[in-house]
Amino acid sequence: MTGRKPDPAELVPGGAFAYPVAAPRPTRWFAFLLVPEFTLLAFSAALDPLRIANQLAQQPLFGWAVLSVDGRPVRSSSGVAIPPHGDLSLLERDMQLMVCSGNRHVDSAPEPALAALRRHARFGGAVGGICTGASTLARAGLLEGRRFTLHWENQPGFREAFPELEPTARRHEVDGTLMTCGGGAAATEMMVAEMARDLGRDFAVAVSDMCLNGGDFHPRDAQRSSIARAIGSRNPKVLAVLRIMYAELEEPRPLEALAAEVGLSRRQMERQFRKLMNESPASTYRNIRLDRARSLLMETDLTLIEVALATGFGSVNLLSRHYKARFGLTPTEQTARRDR
Template identity: 45%
Template sequence: MSEARMLPPNQRQIVEIDTVPDKPKRFVFVLLQDFTLLSFSAALDCLRLANRMSNKTLYEWKVIGEGGETVSCSSGLAFQLDDDLVELHRDDVLVVCGGANVQVATTKPLLNWLRREARRGIPVGGLCTAAYVLARAGLLDGKRATIHWENQDSFIEDFDDVSLTKSVFTLDGNRMTTAGGTASIDLFLRLIARDHGDELATSVADQQIYSAIRTDQDTQRLSVPTRIGVRHPKLSQVIQMMEANIEEPISPALLAQEVGMSTRQLERLFRRYLNRSPKRYYMELRLQKARNLLMQTDMSVINVALACGFASPSHFSKCYRSHYETTPYRERGAQSSGRET
C-alpha cells in the first residue's frame, strides 16, 4: 500500500464505493481484562472512519467479554460490555484484544468459546498480546503470527507449532495478529483496502494523520541504531549478533573478529558509545530475556538459566541479583502471587 497522501485542511473527501454489501460486515471485539486501549481504539476508529469517509455503513461492531458486564483496560478505565461470550453470526469477524497479564486473562471458558467459534469457520484475530490466547486455544498451529516484541521470547518457548514473525501484523488465512499499539491501524487499513479498495483506506489514514502505512513486511521494533541512539555500523552489527545468540553467547574475541576489529578496539567502541564493556552489555541482554521468561512463562528457573546462556543456576542467580536486586526465585514468586490476586 502506498504512503497516504495529504488532503487540504478542513476538507472531507467522500469516497464513492461502487459495490456495497447487502449488510455491513460486523467485527466482534472481545476485551480481556487489562487490555491495551490503544490497540482496541485504533482498530475501532478505522472502522468508524471507513463508514464516515464512504458515507455508508460498511462496518458495524460489538464489544463483548467474559461475564458480559464491565472490563478495565491496562490504564484503569472501565468499559461496559455489550454481551457475554455468546454465539456469533457466521459472517462475523472475531477480534480478541489483549494487553497486560494476558496469561491471567486466558481462562478455560474463554479458550473453549474461542475453539467453538473457530470451528464454525469464523475469522479470528488477536491484537497486542492476544496472539498468546489464540495460540493457547490451538488456533495458530501451523500459522504465521506476531506478538509484541516484549512477549516474543516467552511465546517462542511456549508455542513450537506457531511460526512467529517480528512483523507489525500478520495475515495467514483466516487468522490475523498484531504486535500491539498502532499496528492495529496498519492491519485494519489492509482489511478496509481488501474490502473496499485502496482509496478508502488511504482516506481513513489521512483522517488519522497517519502518513506512513506499514505492511506485514515491516518489523515492529526500531532499528538498533535508533534504539541505542548511535549510528555506527560495526556497533550495530555486533549488537544484532548478541541479540540473535542469547542461549549460546559468542565470546567478545569472536564478535570482534566477525566485524574486522581487535578485541581491544571493540572494548573501546562499547565504552565510548554505551559506557559499558561488550561483556556487560551482553549480560544485560541475557538478563532482560531471563526476566521476560520468568514473568511470562512457567519455565523452571534452571531452564530459564539455560535458555539465557548460564551454565549453572547459582551463577544465574548471582548475576540476576546483582542487576535486579532480587533473586530469580523471588521474582518468580512475586509474579505467581500477582497472578493469584
C-alpha cells in the same frame, strides 16, 4: 447478562470529509473480545478505522460489537474500564472474533473465552489477535501451522509458554482469515490493509490519512527499529556496528571493514546479526538506508537521484528496486501520495 448487538445504522457517524464507495459489499462485522488488562491503545487503534471508514462512505461498511465473557465492563491495563455491548452470546458466525489482551497475555482469558474461540473457528468463523491476543489463540489451539505475530515485548514469554510456535517480527500478519498484530499503530495498519483488500487501495489510503497514518500499511515492516533490537540484545559489538551504519549512509562501508572496526571477523558478525537481528548485516544496512530514503521522500523536496545518492544507492533504478521490495511501492508512487 446478554446485551444488544449494535444496529448498523448506529455505526455511521457524520463528518466533514466524504469518500463515497460504489456498490459496497454487505457490512463486514468484527467482534472485539476484551480480556482483563487489555491494552486500550491497541483496541481503539483497531476499532476507530472502522468508524472512520463508515464516516467517509456514509454507509455501514463495517460493524462491530465489543464483548466480554460475562457482559460486564473490562478493566484495561491503564485502569480504564470499557463497558461492552454484551457477552459472548452476541457472537455470530459472520463476525471476525478479535481477542484484545495486554501484558497478562498467557493467563488473562478465562476458559469460556477459549471455548468460544474453538467453537467459532470450528464452525467456520474467522479469528484474530490484537497486541498479545495471539497468546489466547495459542491456548485455544488455533495457531499451529499459521503465520502470526504479537507485541515484541511479550514474544520471549510467548516462546517460553508455546515453544512449538514461532511468531514473526512483523507489525501485523494476515494468514488466510487469521489476523494478528503487535498493537498500537500496527492495529490501525492491519485494519486499513484489510480495507485495501476489500474496498481498494485509494479508499484505504483515505482512511489512513484520516488516522494521520501516512498512507503506509505494508505488513513487512518490523515492529522494532534495528537500533532498538540491538539495544534489547545488549550486545556491544552489534550496537557499535549499527552506530556506524546509521552514521555512514551516503558511502556504505564494506562489511569486512565494519567487522574489523569492532574486532570481529565477517563470519562472526554475520552469525551475531543472524542470532540477534534475525537478518544479515547486509539486509540491516540496506533497510536502514531505505528507511532514511523514505524519510527524505516524505519530508524534503530532494529529487529521486539526490535521495538515491544520499542513501548510498547510486542510481534511481537501484533505489526503486529495493524500495518497492521493502515498502510495496516505488519512490515515485511514494511522493505522489505525499503530494495528494
